[in-house]
Amino acid sequence: MDRILKERTSVSKAKELFLNEIRPFDRTDNIPIRETAGRILASTILAPRNVPHYRRSAMDGYAVRSADIMGASPTNPVMLQVSDDVDEGVCCHLSTGEQVPDEADAVIMLEDTIMIGDMIEVRAQVHPGKNVGDVGEDVRKNEIIFNKGHLLRPCDIAVLASLGIEDVKSYSRPIVAIIPTGNDLIPLEENSIPAPGETLDINSLMIGMYVEKWGAEPRYCNIVPEDRNLIEKAITENQDADFIVVSGGTSVGERDFVPGVVESLGKKLVHGVGLSPGKPTALGIAGDTPVLCMPGYPAAGLVALFAFGKPAIRKAGNIPDIPEITVNARLTGKISSREGYVSYARVILEGNSARPLMTAGAGILSSIAKSNGFVIIPENVEGYEEGNEVDVVLIE
Amino acid sequence: MDRILKERTSVSKAKELFLNEIRPFDRTDNIPIRETAGRILASTILAPRNVPHYRRSAMDGYAVRSADIMGASPTNPVMLQVSDDVDEGVCCHLSTGEQVPDEADAVIMLEDTIMIGDMIEVRAQVHPGKNVGDVGEDVRKNEIIFNKGHLLRPCDIAVLASLGIEDVKSYSRPIVAIIPTGNDLIPLEENSIPAPGETLDINSLMIGMYVEKWGAEPRYCNIVPEDRNLIEKAITENQDADFIVVSGGTSVGERDFVPGVVESLGKKLVHGVGLSPGKPTALGIAGDTPVLCMPGYPAAGLVALFAFGKPAIRKAGNIPDIPEITVNARLTGKISSREGYVSYARVILEGNSARPLMTAGAGILSSIAKSNGFVIIPENVEGYEEGNEVDVVLIE
Numbered sequence: 001m002d003r004i005l006k007e008r009t010s011v012s013k014a015k016e017l018f019l020n021e022i023r024p025f026d027r028t029d030n031i032p033i034r035e036t037a038g039r040i041l042a043s044t045i046l047a048p049r050n051v052p053h054y055r056r057s058a059m060d061g062y063a064v065r066s067a068d069i070m071g072a073s074p075t076n077p078v079m080l081q082v083s084d085d086v087d088e089g090v091c092c093h094l095s096t097g098e099q100v101p102d103e104a105d106a107v108i109m110l111e112d113t114i115m116i117g118d119m120i121e122v123r124a125q126v127h128p129g130k131n132v133g134d135v136g137e138d139v140r141k142n143e144i145i146f147n148k149g150h151l152l153r154p155c156d157i158a159v160l161a162s163l164g165i166e167d168v169k170s171y172s173r174p175i176v177a178i179i180p181t182g183n184d185l186i187p188l189e190e191n192s193i194p195a196p197g198e199t200l201d202i203n204s205l206m207i208g209m210y211v212e213k214w215g216a217e218p219r220y221c222n223i224v225p226e227d228r229n230l231i232e233k234a235i236t237e238n239q240d241a242d243f244i245v246v247s248g249g250t251s252v253g254e255r256d257f258v259p260g261v262v263e264s265l266g267k268k269l270v271h272g273v274g275l276s277p278g279k280p281t282a283l284g285i286a287g288d289t290p291v292l293c294m295p296g297y298p299a300a301g302l303v304a305l306f307a308f309g310k311p312a313i314r315k316a317g318n319i320p321d322i323p324e325i326t327v328n329a330r331l332t333g334k335i336s337s338r339e340g341y342v343s344y345a346r347v348i349l350e351g352n353s354a355r356p357l358m359t360a361g362a363g364i365l366s367s368i369a370k371s372n373g374f375v376i377i378p379e380n381v382e383g384y385e386e387g388n389e390v391d392v393v394l395i396e
Numbered sequence: 397m398d399r400i401l402k403e404r405t406s407v408s409k410a411k412e413l414f415l416n417e418i419r420p421f422d423r424t425d426n427i428p429i430r431e432t433a434g435r436i437l438a439s440t441i442l443a444p445r446n447v448p449h450y451r452r453s454a455m456d457g458y459a460v461r462s463a464d465i466m467g468a469s470p471t472n473p474v475m476l477q478v479s480d481d482v483d484e485g486v487c488c489h490l491s492t493g494e495q496v497p498d499e500a501d502a503v504i505m506l507e508d509t510i511m512i513g514d515m516i517e518v519r520a521q522v523h524p525g526k527n528v529g530d531v532g533e534d535v536r537k538n539e540i541i542f543n544k545g546h547l548l549r550p551c552d553i554a555v556l557a558s559l560g561i562e563d564v565k566s567y568s569r570p571i572v573a574i575i576p577t578g579n580d581l582i583p584l585e586e587n588s589i590p591a592p593g594e595t596l597d598i599n600s601l602m603i604g605m606y607v608e609k610w611g612a613e614p615r616y617c618n619i620v621p622e623d624r625n626l627i628e629k630a631i632t633e634n635q636d637a638d639f640i641v642v643s644g645g646t647s648v649g650e651r652d653f654v655p656g657v658v659e660s661l662g663k664k665l666v667h668g669v670g671l672s673p674g675k676p677t678a679l680g681i682a683g684d685t686p687v688l689c690m691p692g693y694p695a696a697g698l699v700a701l702f703a704f705g706k707p708a709i710r711k712a713g714n715i716p717d718i719p720e721i722t723v724n725a726r727l728t729g730k731i732s733s734r735e736g737y738v739s740y741a742r743v744i745l746e747g748n749s750a751r752p753l754m755t756a757g758a759g760i761l762s763s764i765a766k767s768n769g770f771v772i773i774p775e776n777v778e779g780y781e782e783g784n785e786v787d788v789v790l791i792e
Contacts, residue, residue, distance in 0.1 A: 037605050051762075054592035060649065097580055099592035139762045146765065153792060154605035155698055158598040159765040161584055162694075184493055188557055196450035196495035202554040209433050209550035253456065298558075302551055323721050323790070366447075366535045369542065369555040394719070396549060 007272040008279070010379060011307060011342040014270040018283045018308060021269065022290050024318045025242055027172040033160045036152045038215055039170040040318050045146045047163055050136035055100040059131045062091040062113060062120060063104035066128045077114075077121040091120065100132050107131035139163065151320050174216040174317030177238035180204045181224045181231060181249040181258060182296055203247040203301055207309075213396065214310060215319050216243070226255040235261060239287040242316045245309060248296030251280040258293045262286050274379055276341040278304040290316060299368055303344045306374075325394040327373070329354035335375060336383035343383075346371035347392055354392050371395060403668040404675070406775060407703060407738040410666040414679040414704060417665065418686050420714045421638055423568040429556045432548045434611055435566040436714050441542045443559055446532035451496040455527045458487040458509060458516060459500035462524045473510075473517040487516065496528050503527035535559070547716050570612040570713030573634035576600045577620045577627060577644040577654060578692060599643040599697055603705075609792065610706060611715050612639070622651040631657060635683040638712045641705060644692030647676040654689045658682050670775055672737040674700040686712060695763055699740045699770075721790040723769070725750040731771060732779035739779075742767035743788060750788050767791060 009017070028042040057063065063086050072078040080091045086103040094100065094107060105128045112124035139145065145163070146156060152170070160168065185201045186194055194200050201223055208218035219241060224234045226249055238244050249258040250271075259271045262284035271282040271293075277300035282293035290312055294304040314321060329349055333356045337343035347354040349372050357371050373392035377383060384390055405413070424438040453459065459482050468474040476487045482499040490496065490503060501524045508520035535541065541559070542552060548566070556564065581597045582590055590596050597619055604614035615637060620630045622645055634640050645654040646667075655667045658680035667678040667689075673696035678689035686708055690700040710717060725745055729752045733739035743750040745768050753767050769788035773779060780786055 034601065034605075037609065049589070053589070056592075095580075097593060097595060139765075145762075154602050154609065155694075155764045155791065157605060158602035158694060159762075161601055162596050162598045164589055164596075184491075193445070193449070193560055196452075197493060199493060200558055200560075202558045205430065205557055206550050206554035209430075209553060213433065213550065298551075298554060323723055325719050325721055327719055366541075366555075368551045369535075395551065 007270075008274050008340065009270045009272065010274045014273045014281075014283060015308060015311065017269045018290065018312055019315055021285050022312055022315045023288070024316060025172075025174065028169045029172050030167050030169055032167045033157050033165060036157055036168060036170055037154055039152050040215075040320070041146055041148055041150045041152065042169045042171045042318075044144055044148045045160070045165070045168065047139045047141055047143045047145050048165065049163065050141045051139040051162065052133055052135060052137065055135060056133035056137075057094040057096055057098050057100050057107045057131060058133050059107055059109050060095050061093075061107045061109045061131065062122075063094050063100050064091045064106055064108050064122070064126070065104060066106040066126050066130070069108065069122045069125050072122045072125045074123045077123045079116075079119050079121055082115075082118050082120055105129065105132070149318060149320065151322075171318045174242035174313060174319075175219055176207075176211045176216045176243045176245060176313060177219045177221055177241035178204050178207050178211070179221045179224060179231075179234050179238065179244065179246045180296075181226060181234075181246060183226050183255070185223045185248070187223060203296065203298060206298065206302065207245050207247065207305060210305060210310075210396075211245075211313065214313055216313050216317055226257065228257045228261060231257050232261045232265065235265060235286050235291065239265075239289045241289060243313050244286065244289055244291045245305070246291060246293045247301055250282050250293040250295055256280075258282065259284070262291050262293065274341045275303060275307055276338055276343045278307065278344075279341070281308065283308060299346075302368060303374075306344075307342075325396070327392045327394065328352070329373075329390060329392050331356065331375075331384055331386055331388050331390055334383065334386050335377065337377040337381065339382060340379055342379050343377040344374045345377060347373050347375055349373045349392050349394070354390060368395075403666075404670050404736065405666045405668065406670050410669045410677075410679060411704060411707065413665045414686065414708055415711055417681050418708055418711045419684070420711060421568075421570065422714075424565045425568050426563050426565055428563045429553050429561060432553055432556075432564060432566055433550055435548050436611075436716070437542055437544055437546045437548060438565045438567045438714075440540055440544045441556070441561070441564065443535045443537055443539045443541050444561065445559065446537045447535035447558065448529055448531060448533065451531060452529035452533075453490040453492055453494050453496055453503045453527060454529050455503055455505050456491050457489075457503045457505045457527065458518075459490050459496050460487045460502055460504050460518070460522070461500060462502040462522050462526070465504065465518045465521050468518045468521045470519045473519045475512075475515050476518055478511075478514050478516055501525065501528070545714060545716065547718075567714045570638035570709060570715075571615055571636075572603075572607045572612045572639045572641060572709060573615045573617055573637035574600050574603050574607070575617045575620060575627075575630050575634065575640065575642045576692075577622060577630075577642060579622050579651070581619045581644070583619060599692065599694060602694070602698065603641050603643065603701060606701060606706075606792075607641075607709065610709055612709050612713055622653065624653045624657060627653050628657045628661065631661060631682050631687065635661075635685045637685060639709050640682065640685055640687040641701070642687060642689045643697055646678050646689040646691055652676075654678065655680070658687050658689065670737045671699060671703055672734055672739045674703065674740075675737070677704065679704060695742075698764060702740075702770075703738075721792070723788045723790065724748070725769075725786060725788050727752065727771075727780055727782055727784050727786055730779065730782050731773065733773040733777065735778060736775055738775050739773040741771045741773060743769050743771055745769045745788050745790070750786060764791075
């Protein structure tokens with residue numbers, strides 16, 4: 001099947017061409033804040049009120065009129081009456097966070113006073129405003145709290161809650177249609193031990209679970225045989241999705257119809273990339289819907305999904321980019337790479353050592369299970385030697 | 397409230413003391429593999445069968461007896477009959493992945509043959525085994541696929557699926573009881589605009605959502621007033637949980653009962669840590685249940701939750717450590733730190749620049765909303781200057 005694919009676009013160029021064609025959608029949902037962790041704001045949030053919305057004591061102590069205790073010191077204390085309100089010569093007790101009465105302009109710390117009956121001896125002076133949190137000191141009414149496009153973290157949701165905001169407009173999750181192709185593919189449900197020559201469709205499940213992890217909603221489609229018309233039908237039927245991933249049928253064999261079908265339905269941007277494994281990847285637009293055609297071999301498909309699917313689905317779904325988790329490690333063996341290809345070398349990370357996996361074939365299932373990171377070798381680098389320091393991107 | 401807390405354990409020592417007391421639990425669930433993304437395996441998985449479980453063609457071509465075409469070359473081709481079976485002088489067509497008949501010992505690539513009627517002209521020789529994937533070549537029956545304790549990624553679940561495994565034994569999610577304390581706290585549901593002096597309990601929601609993100613199950617408890625007996629009752633009632641987080645009441649004021657209660661129910665390991673913000677944090681064990689007593693101020697509480705809650709909940713729940721997402725950036729302003737304290741300085745990351753946030757108070761809500769990263773300053777460092785390169789840990 002894998003004959004000669006002559007075209008070879010660089011990974012960076014292919015990604016640029018693809019992302020340039022993707023228009024983020026603008027469907028939104030109104031959702032209760034408790035359900036918004038990981039969702040993206042579709043509108044800018046302004047503070048509906050001041051925080052604090054009252055003058056707040058920053059200390060345990062007494063609300064006072066600062067003029068009453070001007071010049072007070074341990075050697076020259078001032079006596080104040082303690083009451084429920086504040087007035088000339090009269091103060092009131094406050095705990096941290098309590099409202100400062102209007103008549104007071106400062107709070108004197110408990111530590112600077114001595115209680116004597118219903119009076120206090122004040123042993124320090126305070127300037128006006130001391131230990132008083134002003135209205136809006138933390139958040140000012142109508143101030144921008146979060147911009148449109150912000151990814152909501154748990155701590156952000158706590159901020160929304162503290163402002164009394166109960167639900168927010170967030171972008172809908174992008175819908176990603178997953179179309180597996182292949183004559184020898186059988187669905188996972190049907191039969192757990194495939195007959196010789198048959199392959200279980202594990203890619204759909206793998207793609208779907210990653211897509212979900214990235215904030216999108218997978219739509220699992222039926223397996224499509226290697227038939228031009230059926231593939232065209234499957235893609236056409238899913239053009240209402242925000243993104244389509246087709247797994248398999250991307251090479252240049254007689255039965256590899258997928259890139260041609262995408263071309264006939266819109267445009268083929270790239271077929272064949274300098275990615276190893278993952279060279280037969282094709283990228284295009286069917287109607288208005290971006291299509292990633294990834295190789296059916298699990299390891300190659302996974303690499304294509306990470307390199308092109310993740311950023312593209314994110315762009316389509318208004319999901320901001322998050323850096324990968326990367327660990328610096330020392331190689332315990334040599335890894336080599338084909339010139340002109342960005343290579344995803346699978347390694348086993350053990351502490352600060354990265355051990356290259358020997359079985360690096362595109363179809364080798366166990367290489368995925370055994371490795372926990374990729375060393376991504378740029379196109380212009382031939383490989384790395386034992387002992388080299390490398391960045392290992394954890395396989396999520 | 398925040399008077400003088402004399403004890404000050406270093407963050408690393410406090411963490412060590414706490415983690416040493418935590419015993420991972422061993423409750424498990426049997427769950428279908430489709431629901432296991434992010435779950436932890438509670439048993440080692442052996443391959444139930446060989447992959448491939450038949451001899452598989454690695455190429456499109458013809459299954460042959462290698463002896464039949466020994467010496468074949470473009471100038472000295474060998475003719476073979478094409479049929480459905482293989483025999484002396486007879487070959488059969490195979491696509492990649494198809495079963496190689498027992499009589500064949502190699503596959504000759506399509507490209508090395510020319511079809512002539514129902515014969516092929518073979519223009520290359522192959523050694524025995526060429527282009528044939530052996531039984532168990534990828535995964536051997538009874539080989540260890542994943543060890544106990546492995547965190548299941550989507551690609552791992554695809555591997556399990558390909559082996560016909562339908563469900564696995566995984567550790568149950570740890571249950572984390574969240575107990576908010578405070579006389580002035582009111583629940584989020586009750587009233588969205590608190591009266592002066594009242595504070596909305598936003599911490600419970602914030603803790604709960606982080607706990608869920610880390611793979612645990614939050615149990616939201618009612619607000620407990622600042623009363624020794626009621627706090628004791630709340631902690632005792634939740635000792636069946638795997639972990640308890642108490643928010644508030646951890647300082648040394650008259651009404652800060654939490655650390656004392658933990659001591660009376662088991663042992664107090666630490667009260668007062670060299671963490672800024674977050675100094676009043678206390679750590680202990682009530683019965684057998686680890687308890688994190690975190691300051692009620694949102695920013696301080698969040699830092700304590702990240703520094704102690706996350707690793708401790710992970711240990712209790714058998715959840716392997718995952719490195720934080722870290723970005724290297726250049727400071728656009730000075731950040732300073734108190735000696736003897738690990739400081740979590742909040743910054744705004746913009747590309748490769750990290751801008752320190754000025755309002756860094758423990759209670760300042762907006763500092764959480766506005767920052768997207770921490771620069772963690774070690775105890776023995778006084779701070780960093782403008783222009784310094786620093787690692788910024790993204791606030792998840």
